[in-house]
Amino acid sequence: MPTTTPSSSALVSSTWSSRHLLGLQSAPAPELRALLIRARDLDHASTPTGVNWSALATAEPGPLSGRIIANLFFEDSTRTRTSFAIAAARCGARVVDLAGMGSSVSKGETLVDTALNIEAMGVSALVVRAKQSGVASDIAAAVDCSVINAGDGKHEHPTQALLDVLTFAEAHTRSDSFDFSGLSLAIVGDIAGSRVARSNIAAFTALGASVFCVGPAGMAPRSLEGLGCTVARDLDDILPRVDAVMMLRIQFERYGEGAPPSAAGKPAPSSVIASIREFRDGYALTSDRAARLKPNAIIMHPGPINRGLELDEPVIDHPRSRILRQVSLGVAARMAALEACIANLHR
Ligand code: NCD
Numbered sequence: 001m002p003t004t005t006p007s008s009s010a011l012v013s014s015t016w017s018s019r020h021l022l023g024l025q026s027a028p029a030p031e032l033r034a035l036l037i038r039a040r041d042l043d044h045a046s047t048p049t050g051v052n053w054s055a056l057a058t059a060e061p062g063p064l065s066g067r068i069i070a071n072l073f074f075e076d077s078t079r080t081r082t083s084f085a086i087a088a089a090r091c092g093a094r095v096v097d098l099a100g101m102g103s104s105v106s107k108g109e110t111l112v113d114t115a116l117n118i119e120a121m122g123v124s125a126l127v128v129r130a131k132q133s134g135v136a137s138d139i140a141a142a143v144d145c146s147v148i149n150a151g152d153g154k155h156e157h158p159t160q161a162l163l164d165v166l167t168f169a170e171a172h173t174r175s176d177s178f179d180f181s182g183l184s185l186a187i188v189g190d191i192a193g194s195r196v197a198r199s200n201i202a203a204f205t206a207l208g209a210s211v212f213c214v215g216p217a218g219m220a221p222r223s224l225e226g227l228g229c230t231v232a233r234d235l236d237d238i239l240p241r242v243d244a245v246m247m248l249r250i251q252f253e254r255y256g257e258g259a260p261p262s263a264a265g266k267p268a269p270s271s272v273i274a275s276i277r278e279f280r281d282g283y284a285l286t287s288d289r290a291a292r293l294k295p296n297a298i299i300m301h302p303g304p305i306n307r308g309l310e311l312d313e314p315v316i317d318h319p320r321s322r323i324l325r326q327v328s329l330g331v332a333a334r335m336a337a338l339e340a341c342i343a344n345l346h347r
Helices: 007-014 029-045 079-091 111-120 135-142 158-171 193-208 222-227 235-241 276-283 322-342
Strands: 068-073 093-099 127-130 145-150 184-188 210-214 230-232 242-245 296-299
Touching: 007 029, 007 322, 029 093, 029 158, 029 322, 068 079, 068 111, 068 276, 079 093, 079 127, 079 145, 079 158, 093 111, 093 210, 111 127, 111 230, 127 135, 127 322, 145 158, 145 210, 145 322, 158 242, 158 296, 158 322, 184 193, 184 235, 193 210, 193 222, 222 230, 222 322, 230 235, 235 322
Parallel strands: 068 093, 068 127, 127 145, 184 210, 184 242, 210 230, 242 296
Antiparallel strands: none
């Protein structure tokens, strides 16, 4: 276990200056590293029943004891929503969970008004997921409590990128420094519509990695290079050169095609790809392609997975797959984010 001196809690509270976590596109590398080091330590101190806070040199049993955190999820979620709830509980906070469906949003209330009302009941943080880009920032501008962006439209999903970075650092033994110089990541598939990709490009490049965005033109437009990555079309050329491959889901619902009961049998979203077969031929991580990865390269996916579409079924359980480890590390990432932001609340 890495040393924690000065304590990662002290490091993050002297470094992380915002009460919000809205995105990573302008996050300075030292702030990012402090948050990651804290998350790493929280993960190491986690037990099946909670966190050994004394091992982290924290005086309190849970730094968020007595706090209430509201999950405001205006879009479906399994991993992120549950992960925030578990993270908050492990920090000693209580969680109230509000979904768009069944709330007054269905009566026409704006998301900002909903947030103001929940805040007025006395919460310390709002964890916000919404279909529209920019909603978390709009809410942050209106409220006095902390706001954590849990995914806003096609914009950002910062805690997903934190957990992805933690997974990559652990696999490549860079968790001491979070310095990714000399390492590279390929993000593959439906990138244009992906908030996960945007936050990851920002985080990995800030930490020194090279990032390739690989996909057909409709899914990986050249304009992505403005974010600091390299756009490539030939996955077979890139795959043997990278230290991790992050496969993305084809986001059928974003193309107005509805959620696929069985994605492999779905018609392609014609605005971005010609056919599912063509997509699979060029960009699926098949078992054959996985066999051509570098020996230490890892396989990641933010979930949910379209089984048999962007990944062959056996690849999901491949020895180099870290897909469930990503999910586990999500709890520590969210604990660190909640703790760091709420520490900057002066109430
Ligand atoms: C992603 C999301 O919702 O942005 N999933 C997640 O949070 N784990 C990716 C996706 O929906 O494909």
